[in-house]
Amino acid sequence: MIKQNDILTAINRILVELYPDYMVYINNCPKDFTRPSFEIGLIRVSQTDACRTTVEKTAYYTLTCFTTVDEYHMSEPEDLIDLQDTIIQKLQIGYVIVGDRAIKFKSSTGGIDPDRAYIDLQFEYFDNRTDEVDTTPLATSVTTRI
Numbered sequence: 001m002i003k004q005n006d007i008l009t010a011i012n013r014i015l016v017e018l019y020p021d022y023m024v025y026i027n028n029c030p031k032d033f034t035r036p037s038f039e040i041g042l043i044r045v046s047q048t049d050a051c052r053t054t055v056e057k058t059a060y061y062t063l064t065c066f067t068t069v070d071e072y073h074m075s076e077p078e079d080l081i082d083l084q085d086t087i088i089q090k091l092q093i094g095y096v097i098v099g100d101r102a103i104k105f106k107s108s109t110g111g112i113d114p115d116r117a118y119i120d121l122q123f124e125y126f127d128n129r130t131d132e133v134d135t136t137p138l139a140t141s142v143t144t145r146i
Contacts, residue, residue, distance in 0.1 A: 006098050008042070011096070015040075018090055023036075024038045025039040036068060045060070050126055053128060056125075058123070060120070061120075063120075067080055075116070080112050083117060084109050088107050104125060105124075
């Protein structure tokens with residue numbers, strides 16, 4: 001089963017590959033956080049039944065991008081847009097490696113504030129309903145009449 005922390009780790013790995021000098025925060029930025037940096041936040045996870053043993057999951061995350069700010073606590077809009085574009089282009093292959101699986105992925109710009117930019121991330125994948133192994137004995141033979 002894929003856990004949400006596995007997806008967070010995969011996103012973190014991509015960000016560190018692109019920007020090794022940036023700090024990455026998970027689900028919470030401290031009061032006086034370091035810039036430039038990123039914050040990855042889990043928004044929600046939904047699931048629907050696919051069959052008795054499988055569910056289809058959709059996980060939503062927000063990636064917040066922080067660049068340096070001036071004395072008025074404002075970032076350069078061009079820097080924020082470049083940061084968004086670079087990350088989205090890296091993710092345009094359509095999947096992210098999570099453990100031994102490649103899960104379907106979509107991203108879009110989520111907007112820009114004076115001091116930060118947002119990227120909306122959506123992951124869609126099928127997963128086991130549970131990790132328990134079915135111990136029901138298998139049939140040893142079958143007899144039919146035609």
